[in-house]
Amino acid sequence: MSARFPRSATPLGPRARIAVVVAAVLLLAGGSVGYVMHAEQRTKGERAEADASFTLGGPALYFRDTAGGRVAHQPLAGAGTSGARTTGGPVCDRFYASDDGALCLRAEPGVLPKTYAIVLDRRLREKRRITVPGVPTRARVSASGRMLSWTVFATGDSYATTSFSTRTAILDLRTGYLIKSMENIQLTIDGARYHAPDVNYWGVTFARDDNRFYATVSTKGRTYLVEGNMRDWTAKALRQNVECPSLSPDNARIAFKKKVSDDAAAPWRLYVLDLRTMRETPLAEEHSVDDQAAWLDDGTLAYALPGKDGRGSDIWTVPADGTGAPRMAVKGGSSPVAVASAG
Numbered sequence: 001m002s003a004r005f006p007r008s009a010t011p012l013g014p015r016a017r018i019a020v021v022v023a024a025v026l027l028l029a030g031g032s033v034g035y036v037m038h039a040e041q042r043t044k045g046e047r048a049e050a051d052a053s054f055t056l057g058g059p060a061l062y063f064r065d066t067a068g069g070r071v072a073h074q075p076l077a078g079a080g081t082s083g084a085r086t087t088g089g090p091v092c093d094r095f096y097a098s099d100d101g102a103l104c105l106r107a108e109p110g111v112l113p114k115t116y117a118i119v120l121d122r123r124l125r126e127k128r129r130i131t132v133p134g135v136p137t138r139a140r141v142s143a144s145g146r147m148l149s150w151t152v153f154a155t156g157d158s159y160a161t162t163s164f165s166t167r168t169a170i171l172d173l174r175t176g177y178l179i180k181s182m183e184n185i186q187l188t189i190d191g192a193r194y195h196a197p198d199v200n201y202w203g204v205t206f207a208r209d210d211n212r213f214y215a216t217v218s219t220k221g222r223t224y225l226v227e228g229n230m231r232d233w234t235a236k237a238l239r240q241n242v243e244c245p246s247l248s249p250d251n252a253r254i255a256f257k258k259k260v261s262d263d264a265a266a267p268w269r270l271y272v273l274d275l276r277t278m279r280e281t282p283l284a285e286e287h288s289v290d291d292q293a294a295w296l297d298d299g300t301l302a303y304a305l306p307g308k309d310g311r312g313s314d315i316w317t318v319p320a321d322g323t324g325a326p327r328m329a330v331k332g333g334s335s336p337v338a339v340a341s342a343g
Helices: 014-045
Strands: 060-065 071-075 094-097 101-108 114-121 126-133 135-141 147-155 165-172 186-189 200-206 212-219 222-229 234-240 243-247 253-259 268-274 280-282 294-297 300-306 313-319 327-330 333-339
Touching: 060 094, 060 327, 094 333, 101 135, 101 147, 114 147, 114 165, 126 147, 126 165, 135 200, 147 200, 165 200, 212 234, 212 243, 222 253, 243 294, 268 300, 294 333, 300 333, 313 333, 327 333
Parallel strands: 094 135, 186 234, 200 243
Antiparallel strands: 060 071, 060 333, 094 101, 101 114, 114 126, 135 147, 147 165, 200 212, 212 222, 222 234, 243 253, 253 268, 268 280, 294 300, 300 313, 313 327
């Protein structure tokens, strides 16, 4: 249906129509510039760096405080909601650390979202910054602090759907070599070399030797646990239905989330896999955990669950052998990691 002017209205002439179009373009451009300036001012207004007195040192549980996005820590022994919380760390959307350094993923708003992968020393001072397109979702640092990995969502915003696309990078701090995307790794599934355009990797976790690693690969609607080799740049699938693996400090077990339901609101259950026997053990946490769990020690896992009373998320712990019961460790926290060294 064509638009009509009211009888009392006079149709615009050519010059008037051009003036209206120009005004509209300027208005939209002004709005865009205003948004960019607002985002820039907001970023500058936040103190994104760590306070001088806030460093890595343990034993302590480090985590992202969801109230302001800054990294905080509290005593590791008997971690609980009554523990004294120390704030003052950098602003991060995802955080992970070893005793000697850390990785901070910081989202940058915009029409095309991007992520800053910020490498930090043990005083949480910036050493290197890498800009990648996408939304931050996973971060890991090897026990030695040498190997770092991060995953961003390129499209979509949930592992519970099939429409997402991820990009996972690995950085070797000793050599400075950056693998921008794992998708070119030589992958073997069921004993045969595998190629497919829909391959996605996420959730890297490193072994003590800084060469072996584990990750999730997704293809054709299935997920696999893969074991990778940095020197050979190869990966082989070990098992189906394994997501977000996390290798135990003794390098003998993998904590992971397993899809147990088609309910998009609660699809996963937290499990532990014995790498020698390939025996799976469901853990006492019965809620759906959409996180890459962190080992606080060889017997305890920490992970984030949606929070209550307006909190974005809370951190819980559970025994890694399937016994016991979940216990809240931090109200209003995410990205838990144990730092053992006293510095």
